[in-house]
Amino acid sequence: MEDYRRFELYIHIPFCAKKCLYCDFLSGVFDTDTQRDYVNALCNELKFYSEKVFGTVSSIYIGGGTPSWINPDLIVLIMQTVKENFKVDPLAEISIEANPGTVVAEAANTYLSVGINRISLGLQSANDDELEELGRIHTFKRFLSTYEILRKAGFKNINVDLMSALPGQTPEKLLYTLNKVTSFRPEHISCYSLIIEPGTPFYEKYHEDAVRQERGEETKFLPNEDQAYELMKRSQMYLEKKGYHRYEISNYAREGKECVHNLGYWNRVPYLGVGIGAASLIPPGYLVREPEDPEETGGMGLEWRTTNIRDIYTYIEECSHLPIVPERVGYEDMATIGSIKQITRKAAMEEFMFLGMRQIAGIKKSYFKKSFGVAIEKIYGHEMTELEREGLLTEKGDTVALTDTGLDISNYALAKFIK
Numbered sequence: 001m002e003d004y005r006r007f008e009l010y011i012h013i014p015f016c017a018k019k020c021l022y023c024d025f026l027s028g029v030f031d032t033d034t035q036r037d038y039v040n041a042l043c044n045e046l047k048f049y050s051e052k053v054f055g056t057v058s059s060i061y062i063g064g065g066t067p068s069w070i071n072p073d074l075i076v077l078i079m080q081t082v083k084e085n086f087k088v089d090p091l092a093e094i095s096i097e098a099n100p101g102t103v104v105a106e107a108a109n110t111y112l113s114v115g116i117n118r119i120s121l122g123l124q125s126a127n128d129d130e131l132e133e134l135g136r137i138h139t140f141k142r143f144l145s146t147y148e149i150l151r152k153a154g155f156k157n158i159n160v161d162l163m164s165a166l167p168g169q170t171p172e173k174l175l176y177t178l179n180k181v182t183s184f185r186p187e188h189i190s191c192y193s194l195i196i197e198p199g200t201p202f203y204e205k206y207h208e209d210a211v212r213q214e215r216g217e218e219t220k221f222l223p224n225e226d227q228a229y230e231l232m233k234r235s236q237m238y239l240e241k242k243g244y245h246r247y248e249i250s251n252y253a254r255e256g257k258e259c260v261h262n263l264g265y266w267n268r269v270p271y272l273g274v275g276i277g278a279a280s281l282i283p284p285g286y287l288v289r290e291p292e293d294p295e296e297t298g299g300m301g302l303e304w305r306t307t308n309i310r311d312i313y314t315y316i317e318e319c320s321h322l323p324i325v326p327e328r329v330g331y332e333d334m335a336t337i338g339s340i341k342q343i344t345r346k347a348a349m350e351e352f353m354f355l356g357m358r359q360i361a362g363i364k365k366s367y368f369k370k371s372f373g374v375a376i377e378k379i380y381g382h383e384m385t386e387l388e389r390e391g392l393l394t395e396k397g398d399t400v401a402l403t404d405t406g407l408d409i410s411n412y413a414l415a416k417f418i419k
């Protein structure tokens, strides 16, 4: 009998060759001993969860960091642990993130041999001066050789990550990158705007400009608000002309090549995240044993969110004595390596809207009703009417979606659903 409980698996590998100047992801430079200890700890965490969470894994995403930076044997160990401890859909999309210059042919073959069938390459730009400014380790030439290695090895599903709104970026420079990338036809392209994050070297250098950009004032280095908008619009038009349809604010795919894992995330498919900082969304019915005392947990029928600790050495230590014994199953140990909290119905509805409406196809009213037992109009009728009046939202039958203008100012439009 098919298991109706399906969930996605996210595996965080926080290791990089060098920290990029704009990056605030949970990642850093660590020696190979720490990398091995971490992966062993992560495999313990996987075993720990396999005793607690029911269901079939519908997709796997190995992200980071730079998973391709660690020894491929460690990726093999992770995949073996997953397969030995979880039921994985034989058709599951299994992705790994990689950086140009960090994958040799042998590694590519190893990834394929353990079932990895999609690879996401962090190119960011085809202009070497922009790559240098970002503090990336690769050049465009290195990217090309990595891409060739992957295609030769047999990867049929490749994503390329790009960035817009870079310091000094002109439309011509962005179009040069898009032209180069689309010419070798990757299946998927993500194009995110650079965000200046506190705590990064870029913040020191550019945060005054970022504030000016946000206020709609003239900037010195970063594109101003209008220029950033133009960059985003031109990349959208260019990619669509080249046969990549936009299916989420920053994501484009060739027909049928949308990222299953990300679609699941935007549609609130339950997920299990392992590794430092990883979060999980676990609905009722997915735990091997549900809480016995509803009072104690604030009531049954709500979803759980766990968030793992962020310090790598504490994580390794905690995972080394996780209670991996079948009889200790249930919700009570879930906070062992982080925190656990129930998601309120209100927060779940907000998330449903906030994430779902990022998709160009929008959301289904019937799915909202099925998820929360109440018509969407009862909860968000006022907001929807207001956005519709502003020309930012459209309703067609069962579908509610942002219009093109709504997508252009999605931060403003989506904020309406957070009450």
Ligand code: SF4
Binding pocket: 015, 016, 017, 018, 019, 020, 023, 024, 025, 027, 064, 065, 066, 099, 122
């Ligand atoms: S490779 Fe990615 S995760 Fe690593 S430092 Fe650069 S941007 Fe951050």
